[in-house]
Amino acid sequence: MLNIDKTDVVVIGGGITGTAIVRELSKYELDVVLLEKNPDIASGSTKANSGILHAGFDAKPGSLKATLNVRGNKLYHDLEDELGLDIKWTGSLVVAVNSDEQETLKELLERGRTNGVPGLAILSREEVLAREPNITPNVTGALWAPSAGIFLPFGAALAFAENAVKNGAKVVTDCPVEEMVTENGKITGVRTKHGFLSAKYVINAAGVHADEISRLAGDDSFAIKPRKGEYILFDKKVSNLVQNVLFPTPSKVSKGILVSPTVHGNIFIGPNAQDVDDKEDVATSLGGLQEIVSKAQQLLPKLPLNAAITQFSGLRAAADGGGDFIIRPSAIVQGLFHAAGIQSPGLTSAPAIAEMLVNILKDQGMELKRKVNFDPVNPRKIVFRELSHAAQQQLIAQNPLYGRVICRCETITEAEIIEAIHGLCGARTVDAVKRRTRAGMGRCQGGFCGPRVTAILARELNIPVTAVRKDSPASYLFFDKLTADCREALQ
Template identity: 35%
Template structure:
């Protein structure tokens, strides 16, 4: 029986709330374990909250608190990602990272950080002199003092990764319900009844992976919350592709207690990214950039890689991390309530998601008093590659021609993203699935053609109504003949 039948007849096993990378990974793990699971997302598409903007790094967990749940989930998530990424068609850019000390105080901490890495099972860290660092990264500012290399830190694609998780979940029987906001719920001792914007949903267990709204959802369901979300904003500057040639490794600073600090790294799409900042704010929805901070980030990037001066900016963005009053993840099962909270997953969520999902499956099995029967032959869908430096659709016959010239996105890629169970419902969703308009021109060339291709597909069209419906204007002159 599929999950949507289970929703209809009230025999769903698990309702997962929140379509970020963590929710997508959890519903995938549940589906692969044979549970009838459903993912509820209040927005029209997944990745509308914290997972929308991060630094796209697959962390080893070398600097996580040893023995913490976070450290364990990162280690397991890292191992599983490495094992499955090729099968799902997900890019893994094997860059390695350099942790860089720029003053004596930072240099003095390097040994402790390397010891911590080894305690976290990351035993291939390698100390490097300033000279060795600059041999590895010739564009590095000469003022670098010392550092170490973490060979296992890599770059991944923050958007296609969760899409692949959810796609695999759906292809193995899970149900995805977008535009489904939870407004309340009650547990009757055997089943939850969730009130949502799409009606009542009954399920044996509820997993709260609501990210920036996790504490609110917990209060809606249980009347109280074991944690409080304190949104932490991170702003980023993305440079155009020529800048990606300026460094090979992920360049990390010596981390502080609250943040990993400002990172410089390539992206899966062949750009160079500088960020994030760490700014506390109350607003859980609004992730705004500001000029002064962006200029500061640019300067910070140039202090690390002086040749970044004069490189063109491609994009700027801000993301919100769902930090809580404590550093570690807030994952807990509530006995007698068939409820699992998955809260406080900050910047390491992308790396740890698959590990968190395994942990949550264990908690669900504990609450339900047993395991389900996994599908005999799980389905492994593979996404089409959109990362730089690997075979792309524009190289293949029948691609329909290139529409987005900066990111070389073909008409076929766009049309595929507008079809299927996880089709794009908005321009933002189409951008995340295909990269259209994400390049250096930001839509100067392809906006008009995209508006034509997506006409009638989005609740909010790319650009307004046809002009001929407007009383004021004459019909627009059409430049295409026929």
């Protein structure tokens, strides 16, 4: 629910871009409100991607993508402790298998150095095999980028949002913006499903929908076409197969299908690239999955297909006009600012995008006075499975719900789920609990814990089980209780 009708700044979209911006703005004496159409933040592109903090050798020198990638990567080194982010600085390898690809590695090395990427080096075949013994025997060398890392994108977005809320910002979910209200070419507010919110500034961080938001205000300066990328995720039992992020040598059109560890010890392969029309279409396809399997096998011949546990896909917000990020004031509507076309490396760039956008606001005349009591730190959350046996015993003695394991694959306790539901940006759906705690992310993919998490959500939110949703606005899991007649018929 909205519960307010006036603010200084509205940020539309609760992905990593919007949450990083709202956190940056919460450093100043401003009323800031983030509006997200879905029941949870980080449920657009930010939830389904490769989760790599790219080093920054890929983008064209001088582009926003190149500058903000390298700056963002550096900022995450500071944010890691401040916000309690899960990051592993694994480094990445771009793998070459012939002399043409070796030449491309040299180009990438030069481009990376121009972009300011630290520590790049070309490794010999032997050096690559020493790091990655399971890689293709055809390897001839690789570009090593030590500043690349892997992280949990929705964990980062949640940390940005929670820190912003801690510092006075508001985050409202289930609140789609339906109309942009302007007067004499100037933004005056937004109309949402829950009413009008007056605002002096509106920031458009609506991902694949950013062009629609812009058009609602009368600015049709860009269009966004979604480009789907599909993935397969593998069980933790095969996690020792790769240590670093492995890219093939890129072609002119794509970074290619990669093989990578995740921050929690799984491995994944993907993504492919397929233009689609529907901005909510995240279905996977047999053809797409076959494509990523065959390409990933070129990097990792021993790919253990019988250890696949799930597949998913995400949508890149590919903008027309060259494909660089669109971060600027609207040329048509005063008070409207775009952070749009944020495709890869958008996760890596997010804190730098937020920094840049706030500087643009300053240049455009926004009065920015630093809060004296801004608190940059998020407290570390309790992760029961990572504690020593003694520490676990102590917690259970204080709160017996730490002794009740709800997700058996990932060892997630009822106490952690309750904490996720009542947190600063609390979980309202089964997948929101999953994203915060990992309940449902293991081998059985929620087969065991799903109904239990649903019951806990209903109890803690004081709603009927039929009102609990899986993820999207209308994804209800149960429709009604079985009547006695139905039960009898089923027996």
